[in-house]
Amino acid sequence: MMPRAGKHVLLLGGGHAHVEVVRQARSLGPAATVTLVSPSRWAPYSGMLPGHIAGRYRFEDFHIDLESLCRRAGVEFRPGRAVAIDADTRRVTLSNGSALEYDLLSLDIGSTPNLAQGVNGGIAVKPIASFTARLGALDTLLREKGGPLHLAVIGQGVAGVEISLALHSRLARLACATGGLKITLVGRGKDVIPERSAMCRWLTRKALARSGVRILSDFDVIALKEGQLFSRDGRHLAVDEVVWTTSSGAAPWLRLSGLALDRHGFVRVDRYLRSISHPTIFAAGDIAALDDPRPKAGVFAVRAGPVLAENLGRMLAGLELRPFVPQRSWLVLLSLGNDRAIADKWGLAVSGRWVAAWKHWIDARFVRRYIDREG
Known part of the structure; x- marks a missing residue:
């Protein structure tokens, strides 16, 4: 394992797992430098998107200001979009032609709809x-x-x-x-x-x-x-x-990265969220393919965030990594767009305004964690 001093941790994407890594970035130690690369300064929280569409939430209610979050955490924020990874030389190329080198790399770049071949528009x-x-x-x-x-x-x-x-x-x-x-x-x-x-x-x-x-x-x-x-x-x-809103697909440029991918192009990771082919690379959220697959849902990225942050720190310190154990049964809170929602878990489901209020409390608490300075 690598020592902590002078190591560069590069985070690609501002997804639900990476905002937690940024929040905990100081725990990696003062000698580790952390950079977050994201196409946008604003990271939306997917759980509140239906409420925004329906008119309940304003833009600022469900978006996390990545630049502000990084500044408070001592992380460099760099606007940009990755277009290539050379996993063997530890080098990432951005769309503007610039390149970044890293000691540890983490991917939380999300996914895009997987449309039938030749389907365009919409x-x-x-x-x-x-x-x-x-x-x-x-x-x-x-x-x-x-x-x-x-x-x-x-x-x-x-x-x-x-x-x-x-x-x-x-x-x-x-x-x-x-x-x-x-x-x-x-x-x-x-x-x-x-x-x-x-x-x-x-x-x-x-x-x-x-x-x-x-x-x-x-x-x-x-x-x-x-x-x-x-x-x-x-x-x-x-x-x-x-x-x-169809099933998700992976960024096509990952197929030239040298990383081990599953048949859909997602990054294969072990139980520590670490690439099975390149131990200095981690992945979480939609882009990660677990050996025990889970749906491409924000709940798993949120749960992965603390484990990913801890494992990056452990990797830098040369310590044993902590496994990520995604839940086998998970609560789904389904918004109905009319101040009502459905809660579904363990084969049981209920619906009502109180479920929508509960969902709002959970969602708003998550976003506040990355907005409040004391969070």
Whole structure:
């Protein structure tokens, strides 16, 4: 193991795990220098995105100011986007052509929707930063349509359900004055959120029906052309705009990095969140592929943050690393976009305003941890 003195820890991405590493950066010791590289100064918290879409949260309510967080923690913040890693020479290249060397590297760069080959157009939920910037375009489209607007949300997982209901809350009032709104939740499976309990699915279908969101299952999207969605079985659906919440994909440039990746291009890590091929590289959040896989969900990145911070410090000190043990059963708090939410765990699910209040308390507490100076 390497000694602590004079070592450079490079963090790529401002995801949920890395904000905790930055918060704890001083625990790495005064001789270790830490740099965070992120495309944006602002890091959105994914759990509050549906509330922002529905109009409950302002931009500043669910975004963490990475530059300010880094300044308080003694970390250098560098705006930029990584485009290449040479894992053998320990060198990262940024999109502006500059390069950074490191002793330890950690990746928390998130993911992007994994669209069918040849499918272009629409609005992708990930990365969240670009999605929030394009929300206003949906408002404008509805105002200028001059008639009913048909919006399709692709993906019937938790994200698809939350986004469709949040968009209905956002746009329904405006639609009353502009000619109407139709939202269809489209997916290739047989049912919404198939990974959750039967009770949660029932409550979800009930909420969607109450809001007038249509469910279109068994529709495997293979193309989007001239305002038409086409499925693999030949059916088509006329739409004015599409929002993609489908399964996540990895950054394609990782395939040239020399890192061991899984078949989807995500970085394979051991139980310590360390690359199985390069022990000076760690990964957490969506970009990490655990041997015991978990969904690409923010709850696991949040839980990984403290373990990642501790293991970077232990690596610098030459100490034994701490394993990351992701929970096998995890609480899902699903926003319904109308001041109600569903709580689902252990096969049991409940819904109500009190669940939404509980979710708000949990989410706001997380964000405050990285905003408050005393946090």
